[in-house]
Amino acid sequence: MFKLFKPLLGLLFFLLLLACSGKNEIASLLSEAESYMTVKPDRALCLLDSVKRPEDLSRKEQALWCLLYTEAQEKNRIKHSSDSLIQIAVRYYEKAGWEDRKMQAYYYCGNVFYDLNDALQAQEYYLKAYEVGKSLDAPSLLGQLCANLGSLYTFQKLYQPALIYQKKAVDYFVQDADTVSLSVTLRNIARIYVCENKLDSAIIYYSIALLHTSDSHELYMSNELADAYSRVGDYERGLSYAWKAYSKIETADDSCLVSLTLGDLYLKTGKMDSAYSYFSFARKSTNLHTVCDAYRNLSRFEKYRQNWKASADFQEQYEILRDSIEKQTYMETLARLQSLYDYRLVEKEKEYYRQEADRKTNYLYRLWGGSSFFLLMAVCVAFYLFREKKKKEEQQDQSLRLQEQKYKESQEYLKERNVTIVKLEQQIAVEQERIEENIQRYEKKLAQETDRAAEKERELKMVQVLLSKKLVVPIDGIQEEVDFNHLFFTSDMYLGLCTKWKKLDETQWPEVVKTIDHVLYRDFTSKIRILYPRISELDLVVCCLTKLDIPVGRIASLLSVNSQTISNKRKRLYEKLTHRKGSAQDFDEFIKAF
Known part of the structure; x- marks a missing residue:
């Protein structure tokens, strides 16, 4: 009996060493990937991809792998398509109470929902991350967090909370000495002040942002600052910054964008020939918004010159482009709402399967734990219960019957799940048909609205022609002037x-x-x-x-x-x-x- 005990102990000790060695290797790999995250994010992603079965890791290692993998995708500018990975990290760190990791998990979960066009959930996770992290020493992450919150509020036109969080982001970036993020955040604050028509404040923030900006952003900031000076009437400074932006041009579209600003400044300073030249050049842009503004300004230019026909022609081109932009924006909004609706349906189905996977995983963990415990107990009691062979055989038979019963239950569950899947597919097909009918109805309604708008435009033009010609209408042989006021x-x-x-x-x-x-x-x-x-x-x-x-x-x-x-x-x-x-x-x- 004692001779049998020594080999069993040796085997058990070897297995324990092997398990510890595997855990140390995974921990080392995760640590190395995190060290590469800032300087070589592609290298970090390759290291994380080398883990073939992350679901086999311990809960702690799996949560860290999910968090780092989500971060690596973002660093490599890979758009997130699902929140399943980051939710594993969120659930683990919420229970573990590891504050800095929990803040990271909340932050990247907010980024994932931002990529999925779910602004409300993104905002919710950003606020959770800020509440956890505002007492921690993490200025870089807190700065990005506040900047993203400010952008979300700006998108919703909630300018006051947007300013609060953007200014907090400025403080964190100054503390972290991150000049690139600082310049972008200062520019975003300036844009908010432009939206609120507080141009003096906008000019101050644009000027500060230019002191910290890199060459890649200097063109756009100088051009926006030139436009701000144009709005407040300081045309000399506006021209200086517009020419500064012009010196940084690299693409044709950038040239058209700056030309639009120069044309506006020259128009306001009375240099008509230069204004017309720059406005005409801006029409070569591939950006619809730039071309639309160019036609609008050309219409203003011709109106100042009292060239009414040319002004009307440019105004008509402007209206056509503006309608195209509005239609494109409307279709993008419909597409975004449709994708959000489809995403919620898919996520609901994925959540169901995720819960089933968690249940099976827990079952396997329990089974593995029970088997390990049973093996250990068998080794320990073999020396004391060697003569109780029949009892041991009964225990084994009982274990087999239990496994057979669970196998039958799993087969029944699979049948029920297949029936549920068929029903869900039928419901999805019905919903898709309903959505297609709604889209057709909206397109028909949009066409009707477009026809009515065109009819109103024709009526307005007719009234303008009648007014310009002082129309006199014959009624029963009597000439009467039309009373437009009436x-x-x-x-x-x-x-x-x-x-x-x-x-x-x-x-x-x-x-x-x-x-x-x-x-x-x-x-x-x-x-x-x-x-x-x-x-x-x-x-x-x-x-x-x-x-x-x-x-x-x-x-x-x-x-x-x-x-x-x-x-x-x-x-x-x-x-x-x-x-x-x-x-x-x-x-x-x-x-x-x-």
């Missing part, structure tokens, strides 16, 4: 402004301006801009609606603000336009007599 105040547009429209949107406002400037009160908005060149678009809307005698409460409803805000704005506008203090009623009288 036509307008009985039109659908006026009824929409007074009662029907819930809000004045971006498509309705240009039509109102065209009617005011070309039909009712010739060049009304241009005259207002002459009195107050820096007037905002919202203040111009208040002036126009007051000119049309729209009640204050109705103006507030159309602009989605309260009546007190409109009253205060009318008082301030009176001071800006007349340089005299007065009340809101004084503003109404001034506008109606203007």
Whole structure:
């Protein structure tokens, strides 16, 4: 008996050494991959790919492998297509309480959902990561985290929280001495201030960003800074930064983009030939937005020269491109919503299979643990229970019966799962048919809306022609001049402004301006801009609606603000336009007599 005991102990000791050696090798590989992550991310990805069966690792090693693999994909600019790997790391580190790893897992999980177009879940995980990491010493990761949160809020047009997190990111990047990320974050803050029409603050942040920027970003930052100076009227500085951007041009599209800025500056400084030359060159861009802006500025240019036919032609090209951009944006939005819907369906099905896989994995772990324990107990008690052979045989038979029973249960489960899969496939087919019907219905509706918009455009052009020719209509042999004021105040547009429209949107406002400037009160908005060149678009809307005698409460409803805000704005506008203090009623009288 003692002779049998020694070989068994030796075999057990050898197996333990072998297992420890494998664990040390995996731990060393993961550590090496993490050390390469910043300087050689492709090398780190190759090392992680060398692990053939990561599911066979221990829970700790598997969680670290999933976290590092997700990070390596991001460092190598590989777009994430699923959150299954990073969720393994998230679940493990949530229970393990390892704070720095938990913050990393939350952060990269947010990045994965950002790639999957799920902004809400990305924001949720970013906020979790910030709550965990704000007490840790990790300025680089916290800076990227706050910058991503700021970008998400900016995308949702929530500018105040976006500014808060972008400024926190600046502090972290300064602490980490990361000048590249610092310059990009400062530029993003400047863009937010541009969206809020706070151009002085935008200029300050653009200027600071240029001090830290690299050559790859200097062209775009200089061009955006030139545009900001153009908006505030400092054309000399605007031209200096525009030419600085021009000196950094590498591609034809970059040249067209900077030419558009130069053309705008030269137009505002009265250098018409140079403006026309740069605007014309900008039309060669392959970027639809650049070409669209070029046509819009060429229309303005011809309008200043009173070349009405050329202005109308350029305006028509601008409208066509703008409609194309809006249609493209609409189709991209539909595609994004459709992909998000399809992703949620697939993820729901994957979650079901993931739970089943976890259940089977747990079952295998329990089976392996039970078998190991049974083997160890068998070795230990063999010296004491050698004579109880029958009892041992009964135990083995019982174990076989248990395995046979579990095998039968697994077969029944597989049958039930196959039936469930067939039902799910049928449901997916039905949903796909419904989605295709919805897309066809939306496309038909879009075509109808396009026809109606074209019809309204033709009507407006006809009214402009009638106005320019002072049309006289014969009625029963009597020549009568058309009363355009009466036509307008009985039109659908006026009824929409007074009662029907819930809000004045971006498509309705240009039509109102065209009617005011070309039909009712010739060049009304241009005259207002002459009195107050820096007037905002919202203040111009208040002036126009007051000119049309729209009640204050109705103006507030159309602009989605309260009546007190409109009253205060009318008082301030009176001071800006007349340089005299007065009340809101004084503003109404001034506008109606203007």
